[in-house]
Amino acid sequence: MTTNEDLYAGASEATDAPADRVFTVSGQDWDDIAAGLGEEGGDAQERVVVNMGPQHPSTHGVLRLILELEGETVTEARCGIGYLHTGIEKNMEYRSWVQGTTFCTRMDYLSPFFNEMTYVLGIERLLDIEDDIPEKASVMRVLLMELNRISSHLVCIATGGMEIGALTVMTIGFRERELVLDLFELITGLRMNHAFIRPGGVAQDLPPGALDEIRGFVALMKKRLPEYAALCNANPIFKARLEGVGHLDLEGCLALGLTGPIVRSTGYPWDLRKTSPYCGYETYDFDVQTWDTADSYGRFRVRLNEMWESLKIIEQAADRLARMEGEPVMVADKKIAWPSQLAIGSDGMGNSLDHIRQIMGESMEALIHHFKLVTEGFRVPAGQAYVPIESPRGELGAHVVSDGGTRPFRAHFRDPSFNNLQAMGVMSEGSMIADVIVAIASIDPVMGGVDR
Amino acid sequence: MTDEKKAAGPAPAVEQPAVEQSPENVPAPTGEVRPIGERHGMFGVKGTGDTSGYGGLVAPVVYPPAAERPYGGWFDVVADGLDPLIDSVVIHRGEITFHIAPDNLIAAAKLLRDDPKLRFELCAGVSGVHYPADTGRELHAVYSFLSMTFNRRIRVEVSVPDADPHLPSLCPVYPAVDWHEREAYDMFGIIFDGHPALTRILMPDDWPGFPQRKDYPLGGIPVEYKGGTIPPPDQRRSYS
Numbered sequence: 001m002t003t004n005e006d007l008y009a010g011a012s013e014a015t016d017a018p019a020d021r022v023f024t025v026s027g028q029d030w031d032d033i034a035a036g037l038g039e040e041g042g043d044a045q046e047r048v049v050v051n052m053g054p055q056h057p058s059t060h061g062v063l064r065l066i067l068e069l070e071g072e073t074v075t076e077a078r079c080g081i082g083y084l085h086t087g088i089e090k091n092m093e094y095r096s097w098v099q100g101t102t103f104c105t106r107m108d109y110l111s112p113f114f115n116e117m118t119y120v121l122g123i124e125r126l127l128d129i130e131d132d133i134p135e136k137a138s139v140m141r142v143l144l145m146e147l148n149r150i151s152s153h154l155v156c157i158a159t160g161g162m163e164i165g166a167l168t169v170m171t172i173g174f175r176e177r178e179l180v181l182d183l184f185e186l187i188t189g190l191r192m193n194h195a196f197i198r199p200g201g202v203a204q205d206l207p208p209g210a211l212d213e214i215r216g217f218v219a220l221m222k223k224r225l226p227e228y229a230a231l232c233n234a235n236p237i238f239k240a241r242l243e244g245v246g247h248l249d250l251e252g253c254l255a256l257g258l259t260g261p262i263v264r265s266t267g268y269p270w271d272l273r274k275t276s277p278y279c280g281y282e283t284y285d286f287d288v289q290t291w292d293t294a295d296s297y298g299r300f301r302v303r304l305n306e307m308w309e310s311l312k313i314i315e316q317a318a319d320r321l322a323r324m325e326g327e328p329v330m331v332a333d334k335k336i337a338w339p340s341q342l343a344i345g346s347d348g349m350g351n352s353l354d355h356i357r358q359i360m361g362e363s364m365e366a367l368i369h370h371f372k373l374v375t376e377g378f379r380v381p382a383g384q385a386y387v388p389i390e391s392p393r394g395e396l397g398a399h400v401v402s403d404g405g406t407r408p409f410r411a412h413f414r415d416p417s418f419n420n421l422q423a424m425g426v427m428s429e430g431s432m433i434a435d436v437i438v439a440i441a442s443i444d445p446v447m448g449g450v451d452r
Numbered sequence: 453m454t455d456e457k458k459a460a461g462p463a464p465a466v467e468q469p470a471v472e473q474s475p476e477n478v479p480a481p482t483g484e485v486r487p488i489g490e491r492h493g494m495f496g497v498k499g500t501g502d503t504s505g506y507g508g509l510v511a512p513v514v515y516p517p518a519a520e521r522p523y524g525g526w527f528d529v530v531a532d533g534l535d536p537l538i539d540s541v542v543i544h545r546g547e548i549t550f551h552i553a554p555d556n557l558i559a560a561a562k563l564l565r566d567d568p569k570l571r572f573e574l575c576a577g578v579s580g581v582h583y584p585a586d587t588g589r590e591l592h593a594v595y596s597f598l599s600m601t602f603n604r605r606i607r608v609e610v611s612v613p614d615a616d617p618h619l620p621s622l623c624p625v626y627p628a629v630d631w632h633e634r635e636a637y638d639m640f641g642i643i644f645d646g647h648p649a650l651t652r653i654l655m656p657d658d659w660p661g662f663p664q665r666k667d668y669p670l671g672g673i674p675v676e677y678k679g680g681t682i683p684p685p686d687q688r689r690s691y692s
Contacts, residue, residue, distance in 0.1 A: 085655065382514060382515050383544045386605075395576060412580075414632075421631075
């Protein structure tokens with residue numbers, strides 16, 4: 001409905017100028033708005049700037065879109081971000097290097113292990129212990145990252161389906177994601193915010209029975225992934241909504257710095273797991289999935305196929321872990337390795353009682369060591385490192401700067417969602433409003449990562 | 453001491469290079485070593501008395517020094533392509549950083565993108581870093597460039613003084629840095645001249661100050677829990 005008093009205009013702005021008039025739209029009231037604009041509105045009757053979000057179910061979290069419309073066609077589209085800015089990077093400068101993982105895991109909340117991984121790889125490069133990381137820790141990292149890739153892609157496909165009205169895709173997507181989260185809970189103790197990948201290795205060894213659960217999950221996913229293909233791949237409604245929408249070719253992708261499934265949907269097989277392998281990805285057998293349509297449909301197919309590849313990697317990692325029982329999961333250097341371990345007690349997971357007994361009752365030196373490492377932390381040689389990894393959304397990298405102290409001097413995350421969201425305008429200008437939603441869903445931005 | 457006595461003394465010892473005595477005594481690489489801060493004491497204790505005996509220790513914070521040619525591998529190819537525009541090159545942990553003057557930044561970026569021997573198609577973004585003790589070049593902008601053709605990654609670092617924090621915008625060359633530059637402006641106050649719309653991006657439009665600068669407080673309030681009071685994170689005991 002129209003209001004005469006404009007709460008949003010500045011004091012100096014005349015409320016009777018048509019361009020500055022503000023309407024609160026609640027639906028079914030276009031005629032009132034057109035009448036409110038009156039004759040002097042002129043072009044304004046056809047040209048409207050709509051503020052969509054930040055609280056809108058189909059903008060993927062608190063993303064604000066500013067759309068200039070002509071009828072139902074979008075002539076200009078801009079993003080407003082920052083609604084989820086929490087100052088994680090600044091906060092990390094006031095915590096020790098290990099505590100930093102607890103912060104950065106919360107950034108892109110759909111792919112927590114990737115945030116931890118790129119940060120930890122940067123620290124390990126600065127510490128020069130990249131070659132000392134135990135094999136089992138690397139395999140566990142790969143296993144967790146690939147499980148995480150599946151859960152992240154499932155959310156992308158599920159919410160993307162929901163936004164175009166395919167609610168079954170949403171329900172089955174979250175059904176399968178729950179299985180992955182159960183595995184995370186089994187392995188790390190938490191469904192999200194794990195802080196499990198630590199400088200030097202991982203926090204804990206695999207619990208008993210985890211490999212059987214993982215194998216069961218892989219077997220189940222092999223049955224259930226074809227359901228997505230059956231529901232979507234050749235579905236005429238699904239294809240009509242996705243094909244040709246959000247088109248961006250390779251030149252556009254590179255100019256805008258897009259990576260991940262978006263660039264792979266143009267047919268360019270760029271995947272950091274292959275081009276600059278980390279955590280031993282070069283030793284796993286998997287293919288880089290591409291598509292050649294450079295549109296939302298291609299990105300959907302790339303994600304769907306990548307889940308199959310992730311299953312392949314998970315199987316290989318599980319086979320390796322089966323042969324590594326009892327091997328260390330933390331670097332041997334006692335000056336870096338976290339001293340305590342977790343254990344399940346009668347009241348849930350907590351510090352291992354054996355460790356408490358040792359430091360409190362048996363060894364004074366162990367207590368000092370524990371205290372120093374936990375309160376003070378370790379020092380990282382001065383310098384800077386940037387070790388990007390292939391997150392589900394593209395190149396995720398942490399620019400880690402140390403001044404030789406026990407805390408990060410600066411940790412900046414190059415989040416793929418943040419970068420890729422820049423393409424929203426170019427993907428959706430000239431299309432219908434409904435296509436804007438599809439284009440954004442195909443970018444798969446996670447606002448926790450965008451705003452950090 | 454007379455000349456006769458000197459001549460009668462023991463023959464001067466043959467100077468033996470320190471490297472040969474023990475291989476770990478490799479001389480530090482030459483080049484500019486510029487301390488950009490100081491570290492006091494040994495355990496980072498502030499406020500309370502330092503009874504360790506190391507309280508008077510003052511050590512400079514030194515970042516990896518400039519490297520000398522040959523840099524090795526493809527590092528030389530990229531360095532050749534950029535040569536007249538480079539101030540210094542740092543190689544640390546297998547990553548190469550080119551320090552470039554702000555005036556040369558646009559030329560270097562064009563070269564990186566267009567030179568067929570370089571072909572850095574992708575600029576991964578800008579990261580600001582604030583070194584308050586690096587007098588005259590407090591604010592650093594760190595760019596990461598990726599050549600997909602040759603699978604190479606380099607870092608370009610540009611520094612500007614706090615008093616005149618102007619850098620040319622790379623937006624015309626690499627449109628990808630649009631939001632990254634806005635973020636660096638938002639957080640550090642680095643002004644990118646030529647940017648199409650250099651406004652705040654993460655903080656509210658009317659926010660005062662630049663939050664990621666080192667002199668900007670973290671904020672927070674003391675929290676009371678079961679009788680004890682825990683100060684905010686930036687006022688807790690620190691060991692850094």
